[in-house]
Amino acid sequence: xxxxxxxxxxxxxxxxxxxxxxxxxxxxxxxxxxxxxxxxxxxxxxxxxxxxxxxxxxxxxxxxxxxxxxxxxxxxxxxxxxxxxxxxxxxxxxxxxxxxxxxxxxxxxxxxxxxxxxxxxxxxxxxxxxxxxxxxxxxxxxxxxxxxxxxxxxxxxxxxxxxxxxxxxxxxxxxxxxxxxxxxxxxxxxxxxxxxxxxxxxxxxxxxxxxxxxxxxxxxxxxxxxxxxxxxxxxxxxxxxxxxxxxxxxxxxxxxxxxxxxxxxxxxxxxxxxxxxxxxxxxxxxxxxxxxxxxxxxxxxxxxxxxxxxxxxxxxxxxxxxxxxxxxxxxxxxxxxxxxxxxxxxxxxxxxxxxxxxxxxxxxxxxxxxxxxxxxxxxxxxxxxxxxxxxxxxxxxxxxxx
Numbered sequence: 001x002x003x004x005x006x007x008x009x010x011x012x013x014x015x016x017x018x019x020x021x022x023x024x025x026x027x028x029x030x031x032x033x034x035x036x037x038x039x040x041x042x043x044x045x046x047x048x049x050x051x052x053x054x055x056x057x058x059x060x061x062x063x064x065x066x067x068x069x070x071x072x073x074x075x076x077x078x079x080x081x082x083x084x085x086x087x088x089x090x091x092x093x094x095x096x097x098x099x100x101x102x103x104x105x106x107x108x109x110x111x112x113x114x115x116x117x118x119x120x121x122x123x124x125x126x127x128x129x130x131x132x133x134x135x136x137x138x139x140x141x142x143x144x145x146x147x148x149x150x151x152x153x154x155x156x157x158x159x160x161x162x163x164x165x166x167x168x169x170x171x172x173x174x175x176x177x178x179x180x181x182x183x184x185x186x187x188x189x190x191x192x193x194x195x196x197x198x199x200x201x202x203x204x205x206x207x208x209x210x211x212x213x214x215x216x217x218x219x220x221x222x223x224x225x226x227x228x229x230x231x232x233x234x235x236x237x238x239x240x241x242x243x244x245x246x247x248x249x250x251x252x253x254x255x256x257x258x259x260x261x262x263x264x265x266x267x268x269x270x271x272x273x274x275x276x277x278x279x280x281x282x283x284x285x286x287x288x289x290x291x292x293x294x295x296x297x298x299x300x301x302x303x304x305x306x307x308x309x310x311x312x313x314x315x316x317x318x319x320x321x322x323x324x325x326x327x328x329x330x331x332x333x334x335x336x337x338x339x340x341x342x343x344x345x346x347x348x349x350x351x352x353x354x355x356x357x358x359x360x361x362x363x364x365x366x367x368x369x370x371x372x373x374x375x376x377x378x379x380x381x382x383x384x385x386x387x388x389x390x391x392x393x394x395x396x397x398x399x400x401x402x
Contacts, residue, residue: 007078009039013082018081086186094118103130104352105133110369141325160254164272211254223238281297
């Protein structure tokens with residue numbers, strides 16, 4: 001095997017997602033040895049000193065700091081993973097671009113479309129590669145669904161349905177963390193869950209051109225939590241209450257643009273962070289004149305496929321992900337041995353690093369983040385006005401176009 005190309009990695013925030021990114025980088029030489037890429041863990045930043053120690057002693061970073069600027073200015077860092085809380089994404093993303101660093105940033109990139117556009121402008125000016133944490137694109141069953149749609153196996157796409165229902169805020173006494181504060185999080189479930197769903201729908205069916213939205217806050221108050229102490233999963237009984245400032249539930253009616261693979265189609269998209277029952281039910285259904293497909297993240301390695309309108313066996317066939325479905329064969333030898341969430345991040349890391357080294361850009365980029373944020377912004381404005389809102393075209397996206 002020829003010598004591997006080392007790529008220096010910097011990490012901002014050593015929380016759950018920071019650990020996931022790190023494991024993804026570490027897996028690249030094992031899962032994709034043919035790339036000849038060896039990520040080198042150079043430096044990690046976190047405001048909590050104990051996490052800095054963890055980054056060095058457990059994750060294997062050579063250095064750690066409490067100042068993320070030291071990551072961006074480090075001469076050995078080529079690429080940066082930005083896994084900080086939502087309200088810091090734009091600030092750090094802009095700083096990374098200005099430092100000339102390619103960045104892999106978690107969504108939402110900004111607390112709204114304007115912050116997201118500011119990161120886009122900085123990335124364009126600096127000419128740096130960007131990748132967004134829209135990891136559900138990489139599920140092998142999703143990639144197969146995209147292939148079936150692109151090949152016309154479903155016929156003309158008529159309508160799309162997407163749902164992302166989770167229960168991480170279903171507990172009324174769940175702590176009032178930063179996620180529920182508009183100044184820190186921006187929108188609520190729109191930015192946190194609906195952004196994923198909008199990206200996935202556009203990745204499969206094409207750009208959304210028009211939106212009618214509705215939002216609702218179910219639990220209007222929650223127990224106050226001291227900043228930096230615990231998470232929104234913490235339950236506080238009998239504490240002082242504070243106001244929830246963003247939405248728990250959101251829904252949209254959408255129309256797809258003339259340039260979309262699903263041109264002329266309509267759809268419904270809804271998301272909730274307070275659903276009781278679903279743990280992380282993230283699913284889509286796409287219908288055409290010749291067939292349909294449906295997928296649910298809770299059964300990530302399965303795809304329901306119905307092709308044809310005639311015969312004794314009309315209806316859905318459940319297909320297991322297998323070699324030939326996306327990157328499945330890099331992880332498992334055959335159908336029935338499933339991939340998991342972290343594996344999707346390994347695929348994402350692969351696409352990010354390939355883009356950085358000059359290979360074709362196969363992954364979501366900052367323009368996709370702007371496109372998703374624009375849809376969410378339109379949904380909020382529509383919910384306030386009660387009117388449909390049209391969306392401008394966003395250049396440079398990787399959504400499904402004709």
